[in-house]
Amino acid sequence: MGIKGLFRRGLKKLLSGTAAKAVVAATAVLAVPAIAFAQDLVGQPTDKSMNWQPAATSLKGETIWFYNAILFPIITAICVLVLGLLLWIVVRYNKRANPVARKFSHNTVIEVLWTVLPVAVLVFIAFFSLSLLRDYNDMPTPDVVVKATGNQWYWTYDYPELGVSDVEARLLPDAADLKKAHAKNIPYLLETDNYMVLPVDKVIHIETTGSDVIHSWTVPAFGVKIDAIPGRLNNGWFKVNKIGTYYGQCSELCGKDHAFMPIEVKVVSQADFDAWVIKNGGKTKAMLAADAAASASSAAASSSAAAAASIQAAATPAAGAATGSATASSSNSASAGASSSAPTAGKTAPKPASAPAAPASAAAH
Ligand SMILES: [Cu+2]
Numbered sequence: 159m160g161i162k163g164l165f166r167r168g169l170k171k172l173l174s175g176t177a178a179k180a181v182v183a184a185t186a187v188l189a190v191p192a193i194a195f196a197q198d199l200v201g202q203p204t205d206k207s208m209n210w211q212p213a214a215t216s217l218k219g220e221t222i223w224f225y226n227a228i229l230f231p232i233i234t235a236i237c238v239l240v241l242g243l244l245l246w247i248v249v250r251y252n253k254r255a256n257p258v259a260r261k262f263s264h265n266t267v268i269e270v271l272w273t274v275l276p277v278a279v280l281v282f283i284a285f286f287s288l289s290l291l292r293d294y295n296d297m298p299t300p301d302v303v304v305k306a307t308g309n310q311w312y313w314t315y316d317y318p319e320l321g322v323s324d325v326e327a328r329l330l331p332d333a334a335d336l337k338k339a340h341a342k343n344i345p346y347l348l349e350t351d352n353y354m355v356l357p358v359d360k361v362i363h364i365e366t367t368g369s370d371v372i373h374s375w376t377v378p379a380f381g382v383k384i385d386a387i388p389g390r391l392n393n394g395w396f397k398v399n400k401i402g403t404y405y406g407q408c409s410e411l412c413g414k415d416h417a418f419m420p421i422e423v424k425v426v427s428q429a430d431f432d433a434w435v436i437k438n439g440g441k442t443k444a445m446l447a448a449d450a451a452a453s454a455s456s457a458a459a460s461s462s463a464a465a466a467a468s469i470q471a472a473a474t475p476a477a478g479a480a481t482g483s484a485t486a487s488s489s490n491s492a493s494a495g496a497s498s499s500a501p502t503a504g505k506t507a508p509k510p511a512s513a514p515a516a517p518a519s520a521a522a523h
Pocket of ligand 1: 409412
């Protein structure tokens with residue numbers, strides 16, 4: 159983040175300079191849809207809008223910044239330069255303006271320039287592109303793991319850690335009909351019967367796979383597009399910073415109903431998410447932690463009971479030895495039994511069972 163942050167600050171300073179202001183203004187005119195940006199719907203396409211969907215994750219925010227601040231000005235500058243050169247040649251060197259053409263080949267300066275400049279432009283882009291790519295791959299510790307399986311032609315969602323499975327999401331029949339969708343005020347070809355539910359402001363680890371052919375789980379507002387490939391588990395992460403409903407579509411041509419397997423994600427508060435998990439037969443993180451604590455304490459109790467039993471087992475032949483009736487072989491087997499149960503008891507319970515075995519042999523004297 160350090161170098162990139164510095165670079166960004168430098169670039170922003172540069173962009174605030176008067177000389178660059180004209181360029182920025184020209185860019186702004188070309189990027190007219192930016193005006194419509196404020197009214198853009200969250201998580202879904204907006205009529206007559208041309209720009210990116212508003213970002214709901216930091217990754218998407220970075221992606222939009224990368225495009226608007228780095229790629230778009232470079233693309234615009236190169237297009238203007240090439241168009242200008244073409245127009246110049248058309249006007250200055252046409253048959254009328256330049257009847258006798260000069261005949262020469264090679265110009266070392268120009269050849270070096272048109273080799274070095276594109277390389278420099280690509281290296282400049284790569285600097286930001288690779289750092290963005292690193293942010294995509296540098297996954298923080300996830301709060302929720304969700305698996306999306308692409309099927310012809312619907313999505314299945316599982317929450318392996320929380321015990322929620324087989325949430326099948328299909329296109330809502332009314333959303334498949336333009337008139338009905340408009341009448342019900344639901345987005346055409348995007349609304350599903352079930353959906354992926356996620357908590358807000360939490361790191362989501364998404365895993366994708368396909369059950370038949372290759373699909374792609376894509377939600378533009380999250381800046382996430384991950385192929386769902388049969389036999390593979392692809393993964394990515396995101397953290398949604400706003401409660402709401404977000405829509406996406408399968409983005410890998412997967413068959414005749416490829417256009418009819420949309421993605422709907424409801425991002426809710428942690429409390430609502432927990433309630434949804436319980437309603438769907440799963441357990442919340444808090445419940446799982448309580449379960450783990452309970453099973454750990456019962457395991458500790460049973461292991462301490464085992465330890466007590468082994469103490470008794472060790473003590474019994476010792477008592478026999480004290481009376482002189484125990485043979486050497488019986489005391490051997492008893493101590494072997496005590497030592498075999500001791501390590502397992504020692505792992506979970508702090509009470510070691512091997513200690514009392516010593517007094518047993520001492521008592522034999
Ligand atoms: Cu698909």
